[in-house]
Amino acid sequence: MPHNRRSFDRAKNRFKKTWARVQDGLGRNIVVYLDPVASECPNCYYDKVNRVSSGICKKSPGDPTYFAVGRCPVCRGKGVLTSVRRRCIKGIVIWNPSGSAMNSLTHTDAGFEGATRVEIKTDPCNLELVRDSQYVIIDGIQCKLSNPPILRGIGEQQILIAQFFTVDKPKTDSGEII
Numbered sequence: 001m002p003h004n005r006r007s008f009d010r011a012k013n014r015f016k017k018t019w020a021r022v023q024d025g026l027g028r029n030i031v032v033y034l035d036p037v038a039s040e041c042p043n044c045y046y047d048k049v050n051r052v053s054s055g056i057c058k059k060s061p062g063d064p065t066y067f068a069v070g071r072c073p074v075c076r077g078k079g080v081l082t083s084v085r086r087r088c089i090k091g092i093v094i095w096n097p098s099g100s101a102m103n104s105l106t107h108t109d110a111g112f113e114g115a116t117r118v119e120i121k122t123d124p125c126n127l128e129l130v131r132d133s134q135y136v137i138i139d140g141i142q143c144k145l146s147n148p149p150i151l152r153g154i155g156e157q158q159i160l161i162a163q164f165f166t167v168d169k170p171k172t173d174s175g176e177i178i
């Protein structure tokens, strides 16, 4: 794509507008899911060798979660409790982004066949969250990061741009047996 002065100015103006919208917190909610955190069960001792509950209760008889035999009722014998970590961020969402002056990312389309691409523009403070995400929910659809997120900007103003692809299978398929 040839870069003349006018298209550069247009791109610059477009960037300024986008930046202002990101800064104003406009845009949609994007739910970022991080790796779940595991913590030792408070009710039983953990068997580090077999990575399961030892089956020995930490509590005393009479405690509501006390058990003498069988499976720990708190962790169901796993020995650990996992908690889902998620954060909500604001971002501008662009489904099926097309190549524009501000969007010259290299796409790694291999392996994403049938998936839809989606781009978000958000505050650079979300960099680590986006980079470490297991997956995100955009407009109710599960998506995974396709490229490492990048920072784009003019001078001091920076925007975080991240591209995802949909994980959910498209509902209407041509000739695919369901």
Ligand SMILES: [Zn+2]
Pocket (backbone or CB within 6 Å): 041, 042, 043, 044, 045, 053, 072, 073, 074, 075, 076, 077, 078, 079, 080
């Ligand atoms: Zn337990």
